[in-house]
Amino acid sequence: MPAERTAAIAAPKAPPGPFASFFRDFSENRAALVGLILLGLLVFIAIFANLLAPYSPIEQFREFTRIPPAWVEGGNRAFLLGTDEIGRDMLSRLIFGARLSLFIGLSVVVASMAVGIVLGLVAAFAPGWPSIVIMRAMDVILSVPSLLLAIVIVAIIGPSLTNTIVAITVVYLPYYVRLVRASALQEKTRDYVTAARVGGAGTLRIMFRTVLPNCMAPIIVQAALTISNAILEAAALGFLGLGAQPPSPEWGAMLASAREFLQSAPWIVTEPGLAILITVLAINLVGDGLRDALDPKMRRS
């Protein structure tokens, strides 16, 4: 540390740009870096799933049902992580499941963030009934426990992967609306906004070009949290039989059908859950790192 410090004093450089200083803070957090590497690996697996997976996720090898992982007695080299109750290769299913889970997480974030930003900005810039209606509606969504709300929505519109995404998006919408509205209300009173208004900028331009970029930091942190929670809730819905439907290799749905093999073939249960845990943990590590790097109060404390 001291060597670094003297070097910094000896060669004063131009102050780093916001991105460079953000990245320096982020990469100093070793746990966050580990999370980022893990996440990168998972994204890679998800994108190239059809090249990496040895078999199709739904191909059934009828003569090879419930083969344990290769390193266990009775395992088969052809099926590294074993096969499930109807002879599908676990590794291939897990690899394709990564694609599904990350897709769900990303879709939920994009959808709830986009709708949340618009509604939040409208609530901040249109006081009176639009604001009241939006905020009351968000209160209602928040007062129903998250998973229960998702369950009800799915029970009504029917269980499927798309409907899972719709349901979880609705669940996370209020967090963005409240966050955007609160920071937009604060930013709205700043001088630079007045300056922009005097300069002739229209309300829409002020909303999206002037105010929004200054509200992004907490939104980004919330986005990281949403991805991991969305993956967990989608898996929970799948587990309850209300999410992705078989034979989809969604990790939660894989667990649902595996319950009865807890005793005879435990790997069918342990592997998908471990995949969920690792994915969510990686995203949360990155999220914690983002929060610490973006929150000036936490910086270097």
Added chain:
Amino acid sequence: MISFIIRRVLLVIPTFVAIAFLTFVAIRLVPGDPVEARTGERGISPERLAYFRHELGLDQPVWKQFLDYLWQIAHGDFGTSISTQTPILTEFTTLFPATLELATCAMLFATILGIPAGVIAATRRGTFVDYTLMGAALTGFSMPIFWWGLLLILFFSVDLGLTPVSGRIDLLYYFEPVTGFMLIDSWLSGEEGAFASAVSHLILPTIVLGTIPLATIARMTRSAMLEILGEDYVRTARAKGLSPFRVVGIHALRNALIPVVTVIGLQVGALMAGAVLTEYIFSWPGIGSWLIESIQRRDYPVLQGGILLVSGIVILINIFVDLLYGVLNPRIRHAR
């Protein structure tokens, strides 16, 4: 303070009506004819259809149906279950103690372990202990609890044979419920082994439901403690020679607990959501299992009434936490 309470409680009514409205609309969006769903008949004759539509009030205009629904709710009538023909409120009040017992134990488990873990991590900041505790907390925070439950069953019930897999008590024991809480009832029954059986049934569900709150409380306590330990009055307390235990335990912890109490309060909704999964895994006869079964049986009145009741309870508990927060934190009280 009193006007604040009244205002806060009055604000609940529109929210509650809005939830009632949403569930009311939602049930009408369900595909399938409500009469067929309720009578369980297909290809029903037009006369019988008209009769049932009148009987169920479905021939009234929709706004009138909604007002009638609100009127019923205001009189404590949340409808009747299709599959059991029991009033929904009766089913709810029979099953709710089971969920409440589980949730209370989970919250106690989370608080009793979470606060000390957070304090220890904060006072040993940057050490191996801190990293281990916070690593464990983040893992718990990221845990798919339905899988965690299966793992615990695999290890403790299947491999070691230590704990039962499902239910609240061995079928061996039977006694009339007095309080609805199995721990208290089994104690009161005086039957030998009943209490031990109830405890052993409760252990795994408590751990599963308590894991995420435990992780959240530990993380929150640590960051609140870190903030407080840097305050001037803590330095003063140290400087005047108080023992480290007194400084941390009395001066710092009491102030750090304010945000922690809020977090505990905010967990109530998450706890109800977690209870659904936990009860499903352990066949715990509570509200969560009841709601999941109602979906599987397409018993939509139960789903409608159940969601309304659960939301109502969550809203009331949140108000209570708000008020408690005002009592704990004089700064908030005076600001209002």
